[in-house]
Amino acid sequence: MPLEEKETPSECRRSSSEGPALSEWMRAAEARLMELWELTIWQARELLQKGELTSEELTRALLERISNVEPKIHAFITICGKEALEQAREADRLLREGKRSPLLGIPIALKDVLCTKGTPTTCGSRILENFVPPFDATVVRKLREQGAVFLGKTNMDEFAMGSSTEHSAFGPTRNPWDLERIPGGSSGGSAAAVAAHECLGALGSDTGGSIRQPASCCGIVGLKPTYGRVSRFGLVAFASSLDQIGPMTKDVRDCAILLEAISGHDTKDSTSIPVPVPPYESCLEADLRGMRVGYLESSEAEGLDPEVKEAVKRSLEIMEGMGMELIPVRLPHMAYALPSYYLVAPAEASSNLARYDGVKYGLRCGEEEGLMEMYLCTRSLGFGPEVKRRIMLGTYALSAGYYEAYYRKACQIRTLLVRDFKEAFGKCEVIVSPTSPTTAFKLGEKLHDPIEMYLSDYFTIPVNMAGLPAISIPCGFDSRGLPIGVQIIGDLLQEERILQVAYALERTLDLEKGSPPL
Amino acid sequence: MSITREDVEHVARLARLRFQEDEMERMTKELGSILEYMEQLREVDTTGVEPTTHAIELFNVFREDEVRPSMDVEEVLANAPGRKGDTFRVPKIIE
Numbered sequence: 001m002p003l004e005e006k007e008t009p010s011e012c013r014r015s016s017s018e019g020p021a022l023s024e025w026m027r028a029a030e031a032r033l034m035e036l037w038e039l040t041i042w043q044a045r046e047l048l049q050k051g052e053l054t055s056e057e058l059t060r061a062l063l064e065r066i067s068n069v070e071p072k073i074h075a076f077i078t079i080c081g082k083e084a085l086e087q088a089r090e091a092d093r094l095l096r097e098g099k100r101s102p103l104l105g106i107p108i109a110l111k112d113v114l115c116t117k118g119t120p121t122t123c124g125s126r127i128l129e130n131f132v133p134p135f136d137a138t139v140v141r142k143l144r145e146q147g148a149v150f151l152g153k154t155n156m157d158e159f160a161m162g163s164s165t166e167h168s169a170f171g172p173t174r175n176p177w178d179l180e181r182i183p184g185g186s187s188g189g190s191a192a193a194v195a196a197h198e199c200l201g202a203l204g205s206d207t208g209g210s211i212r213q214p215a216s217c218c219g220i221v222g223l224k225p226t227y228g229r230v231s232r233f234g235l236v237a238f239a240s241s242l243d244q245i246g247p248m249t250k251d252v253r254d255c256a257i258l259l260e261a262i263s264g265h266d267t268k269d270s271t272s273i274p275v276p277v278p279p280y281e282s283c284l285e286a287d288l289r290g291m292r293v294g295y296l297e298s299s300e301a302e303g304l305d306p307e308v309k310e311a312v313k314r315s316l317e318i319m320e321g322m323g324m325e326l327i328p329v330r331l332p333h334m335a336y337a338l339p340s341y342y343l344v345a346p347a348e349a350s351s352n353l354a355r356y357d358g359v360k361y362g363l364r365c366g367e368e369e370g371l372m373e374m375y376l377c378t379r380s381l382g383f384g385p386e387v388k389r390r391i392m393l394g395t396y397a398l399s400a401g402y403y404e405a406y407y408r409k410a411c412q413i414r415t416l417l418v419r420d421f422k423e424a425f426g427k428c429e430v431i432v433s434p435t436s437p438t439t440a441f442k443l444g445e446k447l448h449d450p451i452e453m454y455l456s457d458y459f460t461i462p463v464n465m466a467g468l469p470a471i472s473i474p475c476g477f478d479s480r481g482l483p484i485g486v487q488i489i490g491d492l493l494q495e496e497r498i499l500q501v502a503y504a505l506e507r508t509l510d511l512e513k514g515s516p517p518l
Numbered sequence: 519m520s521i522t523r524e525d526v527e528h529v530a531r532l533a534r535l536r537f538q539e540d541e542m543e544r545m546t547k548e549l550g551s552i553l554e555y556m557e558q559l560r561e562v563d564t565t566g567v568e569p570t571t572h573a574i575e576l577f578n579v580f581r582e583d584e585v586r587p588s589m590d591v592e593e594v595l596a597n598a599p600g601r602k603g604d605t606f607r608v609p610k611i612i613e
Contacts, residue, residue: 130597131597132596132597134589134593134594134596134597135589226574227572227573227574228574241571241572241573267579267581270576270577270578270579271572271574271576273574333562335558336558336559336562339555339556339558339559340559342552342555342556343556343559350533354534357534358599359599359606359608360597360598360606361597361598361599362597362599363599364599364600367600367608367609368609369609370609370610371608371609371610371611372534374608374609375534376534376535376536377536379533379534379535379536380535380536380537383535388535388537388545389545389548389549389552391533391535392526392529392530392533392535392545392549393549393552395529395532395533396521396525396529396549396553399528399529399532406556408569409559409560409562409564410559411569411570411571412564412567412568412569412570413559413562413564414569414570414571414573415567415568415569415570416562416564416567418570418573450548450551450552451551451552451555465573466573467572467573467574468573492574
């Protein structure tokens with residue numbers, strides 16, 4: 001598949017400082033009618049650069065917010081208060097010296113799957129409970145160099161395997177909109193932290209929907225970039241051919257800012273794509289009239305909630321009202337994406353997780369009884385049930401006698417999926433679907449039925465299988481007041497396009513979101 | 519293709535995982551129902567279809583084989599669960 005970037009027909013404009021209703025929120029923020037933690041990244045950036053707010057002030061406000069709501073939400077595994085304040089003071093010094101960078105002094109959170117030098121990185125697992133990486137992931141290094149402030153490491157399903165954050169060895173995270181419900185997963189900690197205003201933005205990782213599905217459940221924006229757009233160096237591997245790191249934010253503009261900051265080629269990741277990074281933020285506004293928007297002709301996923309279906313339909317009507325042309329598209333092999341994903345991803349995981357053997361880092365037990373006992377004891381004690389299930393499934397799918405029937409078959413279906421999307425993108429520029437078939441479900445509801453849990457990634461998984469970029473933005477609420485997300489899928493390296501569509505839709509929808517009742 | 523208890527024991531050995539009696543039973547049941555779900559893949563005719571392992575084209579990346587600074591030994595060993603001098607300590611491997 002060619003990797004050159006397609007021409008973007010729209011004109012890119014450098015964004016002016018006046019975003020939507022700038023003066024209004026600026027006055028509110030100055031008059032302290034608005035809490036500092038309610039700011040978006042771009043709003044905080046304006047205030048920091050104008051010298052009307054210090055990063056230390058902002059960081060203190062967020063740390064206070066964290067200590068107030070964490071007992072209810074549990075979005076973080078590690079909170080780095082002291083380090084964050086040091087980073088904030090350094091950012092303030094640089095700001096005073098006149099240094100400008102979009103993220104200078106901006107407090108964010110990192111999913112605990114990203115290696116942070118000197119700060120524990122657990123992956124939500126007992127096996128890495130005491131692991132302190134000796135290096136930074138490339139995305140972490142990039143953000144550090146741009147002066148971002150790291151508030152802490154967020155909770156997740158163990159090794160990013162799950163759709164509810166209930167599979168964390170450190171206890172579940174709760175959905176800020178309803179504490180009895182899951183925040184989605186596996187980046188549930190990052191999603192809940194953004195929704196509960198515990199950080200201005202966060203990074204997550206997405207192997208089959210782990211950024212988009214929690215973004216949808218928590219009413220925030222989440223983007224999975226094209227495979228290779230963002231370096232995976234220092235991202236603890238789950239399924240290497242599917243994993244991508246991406247932004248999780250309060251709005252689309254913030255998403256563009258954070259994506260721009262982490263994207264780009266990296267010599268430490270041979271799968272990262274050597275093409276320049278477009279200025280995503282300044283390209284947000286575009287004339288989208290006449291643009292062809294694909295929608296799935298038969299999006300009858302098992303268990304698609306009628307309220308979700310209705311909300312997505314409304315978004316499509318809005319897009320049509322904005323002058324975009326709706327085109328029905330078919331992905332004939334879409335229904336087979338989920339079963340083939342659950343062979344490909346566990347197969348890769350079983351291989352990637354073979355490294356947890358108690359030798360060089362992580363948990364070790366049973367060594368007195370010899371080598372084999374050390375392996376068995378370390379891995380059986382260190383991994384939780386879902387991780388074991390997937391290692392078993394993957395090992396089985398790769399084992400002698402089953403490889404052809406399972407793993408190879410799944411990879412062939414992956415080819416058919418890639419072809420389906422290629423054909424669909426011959427007819428339209430973006431494809432719109434629900435992000436997840438339902439809104440947030442209750443804690444425990446799907447914990448003991450793996451396939452039920454897997455189905456919440458029905459619409460997101462095909463995108464990873466084909467390596468495409470996709471964004472989820474809030475598009476409404478169900479009758480229980482729970483957020484609904486709509487997914488916009490783009491062709492390879494068309495992040496710009498999906499951001500433009502998302503930005504336009506977000507502005508037109510203009511949801512009266514408010515904040516979760518905390 | 520149903521999975522038997524013996525299959526699960528075999529795979530567990532390959533994966534270096536140990537299960538208690540009740541866990542083994544549950545795992546056999548769960549893997550059985552997951553694999554049953556996978557059976558639908560057989561409906562798809564994949565005759566002559568090349569398998570995809572990566573959605574984008576991959577290239578080998580080469581560089582000169584030159585000596586470059588590497589991580590400090592102390593840093594490398596800082597997370598070691600067992601250490602002896604400048605090495606990782608492990609149980610005896612060869613009798």
